[in-house]
Amino acid sequence: GNGYLKRDEFVELLKFAKDRHIQIIPEIEGPGHARASIKAMEARYHNMLEKAEKTAKNNINTRSANKEIQHIDMGPATQYLLTDPKDTSVYMTVQNYKDNSMNVCMDSTYAFLDKVTYELQQMYREAGVQLKNLHIGGDEVGAGSWIGSPICQALFADPNNGVAGPADLKPYFTQRVATLLEKRGISPGIWEDGIMYDRENSFKRDEFPNKTFTVNTWDNIWEWGVADRAYRLANAGYQVVLSHGTHLYFDHPYEASPEERGYYWATRYTDTKKAFNYMPDDVYANADYTRTREPIVNLEALVGRPLPKLEKPENILGMQGQVWSETIRTEEQVLAMIFPRILSVAERAWHKADWEGESVDSKKQAKDWAEFSSAVGLKELDKLAKDGINLHLPVPGGVIENGKLYANSAFAYLSIEYSLDNGQSWQTYAEPVKVDNNAKVALRTRLNAQQTSRVTVVGE
Numbered sequence: 001g002n003g004y005l006k007r008d009e010f011v012e013l014l015k016f017a018k019d020r021h022i023q024i025i026p027e028i029e030g031p032g033h034a035r036a037s038i039k040a041m042e043a044r045y046h047n048m049l050e051k052a053e054k055t056a057k058n059n060i061n062t063r064s065a066n067k068e069i070q071h072i073d074m075g076p077a078t079q080y081l082l083t084d085p086k087d088t089s090v091y092m093t094v095q096n097y098k099d100n101s102m103n104v105c106m107d108s109t110y111a112f113l114d115k116v117t118y119e120l121q122q123m124y125r126e127a128g129v130q131l132k133n134l135h136i137g138g139d140e141v142g143a144g145s146w147i148g149s150p151i152c153q154a155l156f157a158d159p160n161n162g163v164a165g166p167a168d169l170k171p172y173f174t175q176r177v178a179t180l181l182e183k184r185g186i187s188p189g190i191w192e193d194g195i196m197y198d199r200e201n202s203f204k205r206d207e208f209p210n211k212t213f214t215v216n217t218w219d220n221i222w223e224w225g226v227a228d229r230a231y232r233l234a235n236a237g238y239q240v241v242l243s244h245g246t247h248l249y250f251d252h253p254y255e256a257s258p259e260e261r262g263y264y265w266a267t268r269y270t271d272t273k274k275a276f277n278y279m280p281d282d283v284y285a286n287a288d289y290t291r292t293r294e295p296i297v298n299l300e301a302l303v304g305r306p307l308p309k310l311e312k313p314e315n316i317l318g319m320q321g322q323v324w325s326e327t328i329r330t331e332e333q334v335l336a337m338i339f340p341r342i343l344s345v346a347e348r349a350w351h352k353a354d355w356e357g358e359s360v361d362s363k364k365q366a367k368d369w370a371e372f373s374s375a376v377g378l379k380e381l382d383k384l385a386k387d388g389i390n391l392h393l394p395v396p397g398g399v400i401e402n403g404k405l406y407a408n409s410a411f412a413y414l415s416i417e418y419s420l421d422n423g424q425s426w427q428t429y430a431e432p433v434k435v436d437n438n439a440k441v442a443l444r445t446r447l448n449a450q451q452t453s454r455v456t457v458v459g460e
Helices: 009-017 035-058 063-071 108-126 150-157 166-181 228-234 272-276 299-303 330-339 341-350 362-386
Strands: 028-029 133-137 187-191 214-217 241-242 318-319 396-399 402-406 415-419 428-430 441-444 456-459
Touching: 009 108, 028 108, 063 214, 108 166, 133 166, 133 214, 133 318, 166 187, 214 228, 228 241, 272 341, 272 362, 318 341, 330 341, 396 441, 396 456, 402 415
Parallel strands: 028 133, 133 187, 187 214, 214 241, 241 318
Antiparallel strands: 396 402, 415 428, 415 441, 441 456
């Protein structure tokens, strides 16, 4: 797409969602991940400066033009500027950006955020919807941002600001934005790393005026040692949305194959079954494997310190599946990354299974999955396909033993096809098929005339 929605398109989307009892929560990303905003406001600054210079030159004679330009009022041009031109800070983000941090020490940064929030509120009102929640991002700020900013140095030098050094800047930013939103009757949300001083200590909850302050906790990569943040933040008084990377990040592949789209920094794969097995009522019980698929026997030993218990379960609001689209280019691709895994999120969010708990009842879990996956294969995939959704269909499993091909699918009732001629012709698999022991058999699943899975080959 073109990367943006027009104003009337967004208002139309809000009305569409309202009619279906869906709340759309926007995110104004800051202070990191803000390169688009930064570059837009820099362009605005230079355009206004250029216009002011042209106006000055047209209004005075050439002899005094240069002197006159020096006295142009730069207030309007700098009103929403997000960067300090004299900032010499050097940083590099995880995504290899060195210019995507809003300067949190500049009043114009907050003027920009307030203006964008105001415009959002106007669009929501036009759609007949109240803007109740707004996410402010807060994540993945490049280490070293703002250290070389003279404006920040001046902030440090003023004892009245309560900002003594760089470590105070992120809470300073968060507090100012949270206060801004409170005045507008909006509850803020943030990603977990945007509300933490370090691995264990969050910003003080009572410093924020907001009755509700939601935090998306994503970093449960067990060996990284911060998977207890969900409980730490809930215990501290924040409202937590479980968004954990190991089970709920749908920009990761469905299976561990180079043929599958997706990242693998959090886990090597997340299929529909893995998302189905997520237990939101016991975060630690989800610790099954490390990223390299080593079994986790003792989570506290892996982390290296005692893990806090959940003292305020009422602050766990729910769970969220997410997909990041920076490497996704088409609507078909993004739909396949979401569906059918999102059905597992709905199941776990709205129904607590009797197998959940610190000691998982594997037999009940297997039975529950068999029933769920059968319903998906028999009914739900077909419903989604009829709605025009491009689905990810599971690749069949297969093996040749004693001259017979055995095949199955992750979803019962989903048709399996096999080919003995390199995909030239396909036959429906209904029962074990006689083949040569050294045969190469192509397998795929089929939902309808248009949609099939990726092809895999058995016997290579």
